[in-house]
Amino acid sequence: MAFGVAGYFALRAEPSTWFVAAAPILLAMALMLAPRHAHAAWVVGLAAAAALGFASALLHARAAPPPLSPPTRAVMLSGIVQDVDLLPEGRRVTLGEARFGPDEAPQPRTIRLRLRASDPARPAPGDRISVRALVRPPSAPAYPGAWDFQRAAFFAGQGGSGFAIGPAELLPGAGEAPPLAATRSLMEARVDAALPGAAGAVAAALLTGGQSAIPREDLVAMRDSGLAHLLSVSGLHIAIVMGVCFWVVRLLIAGIRPIAVRTDGKVAAGLAALAAGGFYMLLTGSQVPMQRSFAMATLVTLALLAGRNAISMRGLALAAAAVMLVDPAALLGPSFQMSFAAVMALIAGWESLRGPLRRLAGDGSWWRRALVAAAGLVLTSLLAGAATAPIGLAHFGRLQWYGVIANAIAVPLTSVLVMPAGMVAAVAMPLGLEAPALAVMGWGVEGVLAVAREVASWPGAATGARPLPGWGLVAFMSGLTWLCLWARRWRLLGVPLMLLGMASGALHRPPDLLVSGDARLIAVAAQDRLWLQRQPGASAFLRDQWLRAHGLAQADALPASGEEAGGAIRCDAAACLLRPHADGAVALLLRRPAEASPCGRAALLVAAEPIRLRCPDTVAIDRFSVWRDGPHAAWLGPEGVRVVSDRAWRGARPWVPPPPRPRVREEMPPAPVE
Template sequence: MNERSRLAPWLAVALGAGVLAYFALPGEPPAAVIWVAPPMVLLAVWLGLRRPMAGWALGLAAAGLAGFASATWHAGRQAPALDVPRTATIVTGRVLTVELLAEGRRVTLAEARFDGGAMEERTIRIRLKRQDAAAPAPGDRLRVRALLRAPVGPSVPGGFDFQRASWFSGLGASGYALGPAEVSPGLAPPPAFAALRADIEARVAAAVPGAAGAVASALLTGGQTAIAPDDLAAMRDSGLAHLLSVSGLHIAIVMGITFTGLRWMLALLPWAALRLPVKALAALLALGAGGFYLLLSGSQVPMQRSVAMAVLTTAALLAGRRALTLRGLAMAAAAVLLLQPAAILGASFQMSFAAVLALIAGWEWLRPHVPVAGTGADWRRRLLLAGFGLVMTSILAGAATTPFGLHHFGRLQVYGVLANAIAVPVTTMLVMPAGMVAALLMPLGLERLALVPMGWGVEAILAIAHWVAGWPGAAMSAVPIPGWGLGLCTFGLIWLCLWRTGWRLFGLPFLLVGLASASLDRRPDLLVSGDGRLIGVHAGATLFTQRLSGASAMTRENWQRLYAVTETEALPREGALAQGSVQCTAGACRISLGDTIPAAVVLRGDSPREGCASAAVVVSAEPIRGPCLAQVVDRFAVWRDGPHAIWLRPDGVRVVSDRAFRGDRPWVPPVPLPRGMASAAPPAAVE
């Protein structure tokens, strides 16, 4: 079969590669690159009209440059980082959103001011006190005394970069209130969808209290903050977490019900059925319902992809063409990347597009081999084919998203196919239809009639999730595959899905090597957190930690995920661990992984003199003063350059700091300066 029709989607792949190239840089590229991309794209279009293959080849380079330029432009247009006060401050601002948490309300403020100073361009997120009686709504003005901090960096070099995510989302600081909040009505009208979202959440909570209400709110408005941690864990471990994230499944249900219902209603009216294009009109109104749902649920990346696909599907339906195609998916991906290039780094974008890519390509391959249920087929045949389709959908989507789940979360959901086979029909036939009816009844105040049945369906889904998550081995921890392994998996999946002929199988070796990359990638032997309060030593199959007061529990959990361990062991006061590779005394622990491998010393009270003379690297939660022949990772080093990772290898010691890994990027804070000092250089040696 001719493969030339499959060339166009590779332009979207090149666009994404260009975006990734930008984020892989150690520093910012010159702004002039933004102006080079448009003429190159035009040149590729001009050449493609005359010599299609040459134009496509040039188009790959032009698309890559366009993705690079788009990411550069979006990064450069963001508001500057905030100078967050180091002490408690009075924060005033306009309420954008209100989220319900177990610990109390959390508000996001725009037009914020610190102690009556200048208006800040970035948003501020503050968790109000649990007992605070204030009930702010979107659009209100809020004043509260709070303790804030800037977005935190990765917990390990190469880990999830919340500072980068905050840079592109516009978040400037977050914190918690120290006193009651003062709320006053705002002068400007509240954001339309934020106010509507808050009203829907309040109505759902009133009609469906408890865990079911929190999940029902998430399905209608996209906010998951009110869901209890144990319910989130059960949904995740059972493979049903995707049901909580408003995505393609939900919008397909909304648009499908809208389309079918409107077409049926119009067909019942003889005047409309004879004079109006019923199918086209129903399709356009269903698209409008999908767009409304997108705005109501917060315009998350899976929804953006789904709405972009819905637009193309509607256009194809009106033109009498096939609705779901790889070209349509590629156009949707390109639209998201041009509008939000940083989305490509997130699990949501990656898993959403990977699942749909596998479903479209898999259906293309399966369609000639699957019998069709004709109009005269009995119910048993129809039920069998529907069950086969549901199982194959779960298998294809689950297999396509497995590498991304391993990279981001380090977990495998073993029984996800079975759980989805039970829970997805409940979502499709009861939960989402009832939610749509509830939304239509809200203006009349009758939403409870539909919300209560919706709550029954949600309770059934939660019961399925807890049931499946409780099975032996339901969710297994696995060593996360590294970034280069995920890149191989992604390329292999794309190659396998975009081509039709036998050479598509050349993608399988890339997939296999990518999945095996975790066993080929050596993890650090020592880790030091950004505040020095947590030091990790990986020896054998165990992660040993030294924890000081105030050490971050989240950092420890991220380290456990990195090493695929469920628990850590404390470094003992004295004794030998891991077959003698870790020797601890009251004042220090010595790590020696072999006779030919350099040793490391973790100080905890001893003088650094002996460690500096006998080890290749010395780690300390306190500053090390004086000359040291070994590499030093102490309190001052992590304060200046963030968390450190250390590898002990026969060819020497490798020490990588977070600052060295990320480079000089707009979202990476500058080297901090000690008070009263003009330089961040280490303190002078004390003889």
């Protein structure tokens, strides 16, 4: 199924809806072949699963509303508040039924809007808001092949984002909000009032799933220490919620004799735990890790009630299939990949290490049990970290080296203190008695933050590295899956694939030259450094993305004149001659209109302004090129120049905006003759 979903997104043109018919046809063929030709049925069944994944992605794309084209000027934006995110400064609202003016029709997609930090308005889900704002569509990828923000927004139902340039006017309770949105907003406000600062923001994130209020420095510390997964509510959190609920309900039933003799406490506690897990998933916004975790938890609970094996690869596969059917685009994101890879590695690791751990337990004495618990904690961090580190490298270009140490302290603290106290606080909130429980939760969160800050401050705690390319990530995931699924010796055939995937960053050659979509930022890579020409208004976010693509921490400015990078860069006031490789092609970066013809001087011409003079047999990237086709990347090798635009990379897909049309000025009618 995953290969089918990935195959749909890898296309450069939208396929016909008739491809949906392939899945049932192949499934019928597999069923017919099964009685007599088991191996053939197995192969056809795999093809049917891939066709099902392809069809799921195709149907979701066809059902999604078209992207929006917000006005380029400031408008009076109005809509129904669907969600409210607390920020370190101010608030951000998600609007449904958004209108770009009082006489405009409501839009089918949501708009995310950041209110002014000084705005006294306190919107709540269900309120109608009206504010003067600037709205922009989702941004294009930072470079060809980078993360596609427009695709992610297309499948998430988002139409754009913006910021308010005036005060907001509210009409309370004028519309409907998603289920539990008001509850989530109220809980965040109560937690923020009881625990101001970073501890309250993290506590609110654990209870409601919103991370927007966490200060940036603490987010960086959690990321660099390997504890960022604690902020993304997922398997650990739902396991704690459902586990605590299960044992509390079972204890209550066992303590009341008339109920205990008439009720199966295990079944009742299991159903109560499922209800608590489902409520927690909805409360936190039904994010992908929570969908996977709740699907797995449901299967585990049903297996326990039926006396079957609770945790298995089959259960994980069913959970993955369910998520891909509900949200196929989630497959491309790090959340899905890291979540399933970690659980798959843990299940396979437990199957392999169950015998040694039992021998370590020995006679069951207390010190042996403590030793097994410590070994299990370390092995859990090692297995999950080894499975997810290459995925994090592929998406974020960073490696955390001390994650095992940080998790060995922070995970037990979260499991024993933070989440149980948070559950008590959530139950006590309707009575207004949450303050003591939130105080205890705050102590635990402060401990987790202290661990994150300390570990992140260690030398080399997080280092940048060149990200894995897409094919390298596919190779690693295929090898990991092969290694984890099989129980016989041929499982080791997955190891070479994993090694190839992890080495793909060194085998992959990033672009030698990059031009942003507005041509305000131009970069050339030479001598393991990145050199930038940056104009006023250039995006710092794009710069960081380009640095991450090359595995670098900082960039250098192109010189005003002189040579750099061992002569690979030669600049004067008019132009820069760029030759990143000694045996490669040459590019000419024009800084101002050329006084003499640039033809014949280089195989590639680059300029932030339109290039008026076109040269035969010379490729040009200028302001018009990026305006039409988005960011450009170029490789300058011995074989010549290869240029790829974002439009050529992504093709004609529903989430890719059509090529812009030049504006044509209307001719003025002739003046009347008297």
